[in-house]
Amino acid sequence: MNLQTVEERIGYTFRNRNLLTTALTHASYANEHGGESYERMEFLGDSVIQLIVSEQLYFRDGDEGVMTARRQKIVAAEPLERAVKAISLDAFVLQSGGIGKKGISSVFESVTAAIYLDGGMEEAKRFVLSHLDMEGKESNYKGELQELLQAKGKHPVYTFLEKTGEEHDPVFRCKVEANGFFAVGEGKNKKQAEQNAAKAALKRIKGKE
Numbered sequence: 001m002n003l004q005t006v007e008e009r010i011g012y013t014f015r016n017r018n019l020l021t022t023a024l025t026h027a028s029y030a031n032e033h034g035g036e037s038y039e040r041m042e043f044l045g046d047s048v049i050q051l052i053v054s055e056q057l058y059f060r061d062g063d064e065g066v067m068t069a070r071r072q073k074i075v076a077a078e079p080l081e082r083a084v085k086a087i088s089l090d091a092f093v094l095q096s097g098g099i100g101k102k103g104i105s106s107v108f109e110s111v112t113a114a115i116y117l118d119g120g121m122e123e124a125k126r127f128v129l130s131h132l133d134m135e136g137k138e139s140n141y142k143g144e145l146q147e148l149l150q151a152k153g154k155h156p157v158y159t160f161l162e163k164t165g166e167e168h169d170p171v172f173r174c175k176v177e178a179n180g181f182f183a184v185g186e187g188k189n190k191k192q193a194e195q196n197a198a199k200a201a202l203k204r205i206k207g208k209e
Contacts, residue, residue, distance in 0.1 A: 001092055009087040010111060012127060014118050023114035026095040026103060033096075038110035041117075045109030048116050049075055052128045074134060080105035083131045086142035088155050108132070130191050141198035148205065149178055156201070158194050176201050 003020055007013050014020050023038050030037035053074050057067045073079075081104045084090050089111065090104050108131075116124035133140065145156050161173040161184070174193040175184050178201045185196030 001094065006089070006092050009089060010115070010127060011130060012115050012119065012123060014114070016118055019114040019118050020111070021094075023110040024089075024093050024107065026093055026099050028096040028099070029094040031096075033094075038106065041110035041113035042106045043113075044116070045111070045113030046075075048112050048121070048124050049109060049128055049132070052121075052125050053132075053134070056129070056134060074132065077105040079133050080108040082140045082143040083133070084108050085146050086140065087131065087158075088146065129189070133191075141195050141202060145176070145178060145198040145202050145205075148202070152179065154179060156198065158197070160190060160193075179205055 001021070001024065003014075003017050006020060006024070019041075022036050023041050025035060025037050027037040027039055029035075050071070053071050054067070057070055060067075062070065084104050084107050089107055090099075093099060093103075093107060095103075112124055112128055115127050142156070149155055156176050156178040159175045159177070161175055163170055163172050165171040170188065171186055172188070172190050172193040173184060173186050174190060174197050175182050176194065176197040178198075181201075181204065183197050183200035183204060185193045185198070185200055187193035187196050
């Protein structure tokens with residue numbers, strides 16, 4: 001496993017890479033080869049994600065019932081799975097046999113925990129907010145682009161370009177290289193910029209097919 005490549009995908013460099021290895025080790029692999037699986041990290045990561053999402057929702061409009069419903073939608077297995085696949089983390093999981101959808105979504109939780117243990121809450125928050133859809137929307141252009149390119153034996157590569165604008169009203173620009181060309185997207189945060197870059201890339205790819 002190329003841990004440096006994984007770090008590039010998640011946007012965080014570990015001081016203790018053993019934490020990252022554990023976060024990517026499924027129980028089936030640990031049972032067969034020894035070592036610790038990501039199950040304990042999954043437990044911790046679930047709580048860290050819940051806190052990060054709850055804090056974000058607290059500063060938005062909505063009563064307790066509305067916030068609870070939104071949080072459940074945001075941290076459900078499907079959006080966590082989409083977040084993992086959008087950066088191809090599932091391709092780096094050490095496993096013996098398929099891990100299923102629940103296993104894939106658990107990887108987001110375990111990696112969040114590993115970042116939290118290695119770099120603290122602010123780094124964990126940055127990872128979660130960069131890769132998890134806080135709006136709970138169904139559309140995920142990064143996930144759609146990932147699936148399209150995987151069928152061609154390729155994967156998208158995202159690069160942060162710049163942050164401009166005022167501090168209270170920033171504009172982020174990101175580039176995605178896909179299928180032999182690149183597309184650029186802008187947004188109010190890095191995740192939104194990547195989504196818009198993926199949207200532009202999908203439009204170009206589909207226009208050529």
